[in-house]
Amino acid sequence: MDKKFLLDTKLHMPSVRQNYICRDILNKKLDEGLDKEHKIFIVSAPAGYGKTTLISGWLSRLDYNYTWLSLDEYDNDPLKFISYLLATVRKINKRFGTMIEDLMAAPKLPGVETVSLYMARELEQVQEPFILVFDDYHVINNAYINELLQKLLDSIAPRLVLITRKEPSFAFSRWRVEDKITELNSTDLKFTSAEISGFFSRYFNLVFDDDMLKIVEKQTEGWAAGMQLTGLSIKNMEKARAKSFMKEFNGNHRFIADYLMDEVLKSQEEQIRIFLNRTCTLKKFNGELCEAVTGIKDSRKIIKQLEKDNLFIVPLDDTYTWYRYHHLFSEFLRMGLNEDRKAEMCRKASLWCRENGFTEAALEYALEARDGEAAASLVKDKAMELFQKGELKTLLSWLNSVSAIKKEKEGILEVYRAWCLLITGEINEANQVIDSLEYIEESSNDPIIVGMAKASAPFRYNSEDKEKALKDAEEGLSFVKDKQELFYYGALIALGHANGLNGHTRKAEALHAKVHEGARRKGYRFLEVTSLHDVAFYLNCMGKRREALALCERTLERLTDHGGNHLPMAKIVYLPVGMLLYCANKLEEAQKYLEEGIASYQELGFAHLGGLGEWYLVLLLYSTGEKEKAFEIAYRLKAYYKDFIAYRITVFFEALEMELFLREGNIERVSMWLKESGITFDKVSGISDINPYFTYIRALIAQKDLLKAQTTLEEKEELVRKEGRYGELITVLLLSALVKKHLGKEAEALDYVREAVTRAAPEGYERYFIDEGSELLELAYKVRDTAPGFIDKLFKKETKKIYVRTDLLRKREIEILQLIAEGLSNDEIAVKLFITTGTAKWHINNIFSKLGVNKRTQAVDKARRLNIIS
DSSP: OOOHHHHHHHTSOOOOOTTOOOOHHHHHHHHHHHHTTOSEEEEEOOTTSOHHHHHHHHHHTOSSEEEEEEOOGGGGSHHHHHHHHHHHHTTTOTTTTHHHHHHHTSSSOOOHHHHHHHHHHHHHTOOSOEEEEEETGGGOOOHHHHHHHHHHHHSSOOEEEEEESSOOSOOOHHHHHTTOEEEEOHHHHSOOHHHHHHHHHHHHOOOOOHHHHHHHHHHHTTOHHHHHHHHHHHTTSOHHHHHHHHHTOOSOHHHHHHHHHHHHHHTSOHHHHHHHHHHTTOSSBOHHHHHHHHOOTTHHHHHHHHHHTTOSEEEOSTTSOOEEEOHHHHHHHHTTOOHHHHHHHHHHHHHHHHHTTOHHHHHHHHHHTTOHHHHHHHHHHHHHHHHHHTOHHHHHHHHHHHHHHOOSOOHHHHHHHHHHHHHTTOHHHHHHHHHHHHHHHHTOOOHHHHHHHHHTGGGTOOGGGHHHHHHHHHHHHHHHTTSOHHHHHHHHHHHHHHHHHTTOHHHHHHHHHHHHHHHHHHTOHHHHHHHHHHHHHHHHHTTOHHHHHHHHHHHHHHSBOTTSOBOGGGGGGHHHHHHHHHHTTOHHHHHHHHHHHHHHHHHHTOOOGGGHHHHHHHHHHHHTTOHHHHHHHHHHHHHHTTTOSOHHHHHHHHHHHHHHHHHHTOHHHHHHHHHHHOOOOOSOOOTTTHHHHHHHHHHHHHTTOHHHHHHHHHHHHHHHHHHTOHHHHHHHHHHHHHHHHHTTOHHHHHHHHHHHHHHHGGGTOHHHHHTTOHHHHHHHHHTGGGSHHHHHHHTOGGGHHHHHHHSSOOHHHHHHHHHHHTTOOHHHHHHHHTOOHHHHHHHHHHHHHHHTOSSHHHHHHHHHHTTSOO
């Protein structure tokens, strides 16, 4: 919302006239609803029945807090609706909505469940009861908004008044049964004979005899708009002419309205008719706006005259500066407009609104006039501010609206569109926009367009183009350096990703850290938390788990609301926290953070950022026995990203599923994947390639392709040492140890494990060892003297459950191993487990193979040492 004053006109209850007709019977019904603590009040009737006047008059006489929101068709945008809702409740509590405001700053609309939960939580903190009024709720047809209000009413909420032309699609049955709702309809709102008499006397100084009163009552049926139109039509007529005029009426309200309004307009001065004709497209207006649109210099004077004459004009503020026409009246006036005249008036209104700071209203008028150039210019003026605030939903909506009426694409707007789409994870669509930027770039002299088109390279090139991506990203940064700060940060992010793709981890971390710190200082919250996501992962890759975790914890501590809860946007940081806890084998805490972090990403609409959160959650679920759930998530992600333009992401989620198959011992399925996909990994890999690379190495080891695995690991080791990627180096060393052991070179294997322990122990990388299985743990135990405390943690009794489920031994095999330890023979085992002796032998051979032993005593000894059996 760009100008608070214009926003306030929607939050202002229409003024109650001094000569207002107090409707005692209806007020009493409404009072009874308050006394019965009804949650919802519905005032539903067609146009012109005095719904708004009734509620505003009722509230003005109550000693009760209330707040008001007048709606229009543009409020079907959930973001706009919620923004107005926050603003109106802040009339009661100025601190209301900080958590929701942060939630709504996300690029993608959060789910209804999430928003309603936070809304209910904040409403609980509003101490004093109040009434919330939605006027003209019939314009709302958005399912999201309706569901949100339904959920709020089902939980805790203020008393809600809905003024509407039709009953909203809420489930009212339970409230009716429980007597928690007050309902007034058109029958209730019809004026009685006494009220009709008072109405004409007070507003038009007309006193009717009984005969005339009966005619008026019969023809208007107590319809307030019809009565007002009638008064305007006959106030200057002689009594006989007025009676004759009224007797001629018949038909429905729409017909009467058209007829009477035509009569009303005919009786107006020419200047008034011209004014009405030229201002009827305005949603709301003041004297200055009307002068700009009509060219009539004394517009303020005309507005005051319209108000004095009761000509369907409604004041919107206490100072009587802003007004709107009664909906029925404006609809009637617009029927006589042709499209050219309507467009001309909208263009003039748009220009005035823009010059006076009402950007959103200016855009709405420009779109209504189908003025693509003006609309595009307005969006360009506002785009930077929206992007910096993270209001990408609004920005994308504006960009799409402009695109619908403007044939020629504008480079700077397409830059915004591309980056909005990238952040929200719409990578395929973003790539299409980026491709179109190439053509715009060639003919553009704007360094920002050229720079951002080039900076987008890391997001659209596949693995074979990593060097070109880096070159283009560096060139892109040179174009936007010293230009707008936002584009500079965007280019830094792109360059960070390009360096990551090329294995330059330290440089990548430094670039993302620069964005994180700059965004923190400037208050660009969504850039702050998303850049921290990358910083934490790169630090972990460099073996700095504790530093990464401390940075995340400081950020979470800072991004809390007044109640001490983490802001919704801050929960993005839960993903790296969950990963860092998983690496330290703190699985229970890790699961909580990973699940909540992933849920936040889904609600806030951010991209998966490589899917690392999902990767670690899947491994965690498998490790703690939830294998079916782990496979389900992995398969769903693989299927979703199967046809992604970003090939790297497709491979990532394929590898995740293969990682599970490896742990299941399904070597055949993994071999099939390697063969069919033809997948290979070079020694240089970005952040999203690291885990799939290690899956690939494990697959080679499982296939006994040891020499290839050895060569690949040697190349990798050289690179990661050079780049200081010591966290990644730990896994390289562990896998190298397994290869050496399988090649019969145990002494060399132990050297690798010893260095891995030395690097892992200070940072607590326990899970790296456990995840490689029993064979690796056996080697680790042989170098216990390197870090006794760290090694002992790997073999603590409480890790038994985790370890067993991570290993290749199945439940039946563990049962048989326990019976072997108890001294039972093969025949005795077969009898006890109701299997054949041959089956028992087959299981025992599998146990020997998996534990790397060839005798019963060796199997029992090793199983006890590894806490597989007691």
